Amino acid sequence: MTEFDEIIIGQGLAGTTLAWQLLDRGRRVLVIDRAEAGTSSRLAAGLITPITGQRLTVSWRFPEFHSAAVNFYRSIEARTGSRLLHADGAVRLWQNERETEVFARRRADEAGFAALVAELSPLPDAISTGPGGFEMPSAARLNVPLFLNVSRAEFQRHCAYCEADVDPADDLVVEPNGVGISRLGVFGQTVVFCQGIAATENSWFRGVEFDATRGEILTVAIPQLTERRTLHRGVWLASLGDGRFRLGATSRWDQLNEGPTEGGRDWLCTRLSEFLRGGFEIVGHDAGVRPIVKGRHPLLGRHPALPQLAYFNGLGSKGSLQAPAMAAQLAAHLVDGTPLDPAVDLNLRTGCR
Ligand SMILES: Cc1cc2nc3c(=O)[nH]c(=O)nc-3n(C[C@H](O)[C@H](O)[C@H](O)COP(=O)(O)OP(=O)(O)OC[C@H]3O[C@@H](n4cnc5c(N)ncnc54)[C@H](O)[C@@H]3O)c2cc1C
Structure with a gap:
C-alpha cells in the first residue's frame, strides 16, 4: 500500500483547491477522480460576481473571499504559466x-x-x-476547465493523481489510523470527499441535505x-x-x-x-x-464519529469565488486542527452521525 496523508476523492473546484492547499503545506496528497465530462466544475462559467439577484445582494463575505480567490488563482497562474483569471469586471x-x-x-x-x-x-x-x-x-471570470486541467497535469507530475471511480461504500476500509482503498493499493490518514452532487449517494455522510x-x-x-x-x-x-x-x-x-x-x-x-x-x-x-446544500453555505469538516473521513462540498453557484478560502480553512483544520468557522462546520450544521 502506498501511504498518503490525505486522499481526496473528486477533482472539481473543491478537490483541486484543497489539493493545492495541502501540497503547499508539504502533505503527501493523492487526488482520485473518475474524469467524467459534464460535472458542475467542467460546465461552470466561472463567474465571480460581487452583487447578484433582483435584490442586488452582496455575495456572502465577498471582499474576504475575493481577495483569497485572486491571490490563489494568480499563484497557480504563476506556477503553471497559464492565464486562468480574467479580471475584466x-x-x-x-x-x-x-x-x-x-x-x-x-x-x-x-x-x-x-x-x-x-x-x-x-x-x-x-x-x-x-x-x-x-x-x-471587481467581477472576474475563472477559466475553470483550464484551471482543472493544468492542476491535474501538475498533480500527475508529483504522482498525486489517479484516475478511478471509487465506491465510497465498498472500496473503503476504515481503520483506526486511516483508510485503505485496497483496489488501488493506497492508504490515507484521511480521505476527503469532494464529490460535488455525486455525494448524494455517499452513505458515510447521509446527514447532509442537498437543495441542488x-x-x-x-x-x-x-x-x-x-x-x-x-x-x-x-x-x-x-x-x-x-x-x-x-x-x-x-x-x-x-x-x-x-x-x-x-x-x-x-x-x-x-x-x-x-x-x-x-x-x-x-x-x-x-x-x-x-451542489447547493441546505443552509446554502459550503460544508467542511471531519466526520463526527469517524475523523479519518472528511468532507468538502456545498459550493453551490459560487465555487470559483468560495473554493480557495474554504480550501485554505479546511487544510488548516485537517493539518493543524484549527477550528472551523461555525458557519461552514459540517458538525454544527448537519445530522451526520
Ligand atoms: C450551469 C452551471 C453554471 C455555473 N456557473 C458558475 C459560475 O459562473 N461561477 C461559479 O463560481 N460557479 C458556477 N457554478 C457552480 C460551480 O460549478 C460549483 O460550485 C462547483 O463546480 C462545485 O465543485 P465541486 O468540486 O464541489 O463539484 P464537481 O465539479 O461536481 O466535482 C466533483 C468531482 O468529483 C468526481 N467524483 C464524484 N464522485 C466520485 C467518485 N466516487 N470517484 C471518483 N471521482 C468522483 C466527479 O467526477 C467530479 O470530477 C455553476 C454550476 C452550473 C451547473
Whole structure:
C-alpha cells in the first residue's frame, strides 16, 4: 500500500483547491477522480460576481473571499504559466425601476455596497443599454476547465493523481489510523470527499441535505460584439474571446438529471434578445447541477464519529469565488486542527452521525 496523508476523492473546484492547499503545506496528497465530462466544475462559467439577484445582494463575505480567490488563482497562474483569471469586471443593466431604487438606496446607505459599484461606462452599439445600469469592477471570470486541467497535469507530475471511480461504500476500509482503498493499493490518514452532487449517494455522510439546482448554459457566437466585461440582465453573457460567449443560466429545482432542454434554450435566447442588437448563433448547449446544500453555505469538516473521513462540498453557484478560502480553512483544520468557522462546520450544521 502506498501511504498518503490525505486522499481526496473528486477533482472539481473543491478537490483541486484543497489539493493545492495541502501540497503547499508539504502533505503527501493523492487526488482520485473518475474524469467524467459534464460535472458542475467542467460546465461552470466561472463567474465571480460581487452583487447578484433582483435584490442586488452582496455575495456572502465577498471582499474576504475575493481577495483569497485572486491571490490563489494568480499563484497557480504563476506556477503553471497559464492565464486562468480574467479580471475584466462586469456590467449590470437595469431590468425595472425597482432595481434602480434598491441600488440608489443601498449605495447611499451601505459603504460595503458602494465600494463594489461604479458608474456605467459606454457599451458597444450591439448592446441595448436601456435605462442604464452600473459596473462591478471587481467581477472576474475563472477559466475553470483550464484551471482543472493544468492542476491535474501538475498533480500527475508529483504522482498525486489517479484516475478511478471509487465506491465510497465498498472500496473503503476504515481503520483506526486511516483508510485503505485496497483496489488501488493506497492508504490515507484521511480521505476527503469532494464529490460535488455525486455525494448524494455517499452513505458515510447521509446527514447532509442537498437543495441542488439544475442549470442550462448556451455557448453562442456573436461576431458583432467585442466586449470583455460580463453583462448581466436577467441572464449573464460572458466573453470567451474570438466572438464566442457563454450565456446562462437557468435554475430549476426539479428534474435534476435532465439534460439540455428546448425550454431552457428558448428562455435563454429570449432573454438575450432583450438586450442584444443583431443575431447570434448557438454553438453549444449544456446542463449541469449546482451542489447547493441546505443552509446554502459550503460544508467542511471531519466526520463526527469517524475523523479519518472528511468532507468538502456545498459550493453551490459560487465555487470559483468560495473554493480557495474554504480550501485554505479546511487544510488548516485537517493539518493543524484549527477550528472551523461555525458557519461552514459540517458538525454544527448537519445530522451526520
Ligand atoms: C450551469 C452551471 C453554471 C455555473 N456557473 C458558475 C459560475 O459562473 N461561477 C461559479 O463560481 N460557479 C458556477 N457554478 C457552480 C460551480 O460549478 C460549483 O460550485 C462547483 O463546480 C462545485 O465543485 P465541486 O468540486 O464541489 O463539484 P464537481 O465539479 O461536481 O466535482 C466533483 C468531482 O468529483 C468526481 N467524483 C464524484 N464522485 C466520485 C467518485 N466516487 N470517484 C471518483 N471521482 C468522483 C466527479 O467526477 C467530479 O470530477 C455553476 C454550476 C452550473 C451547473
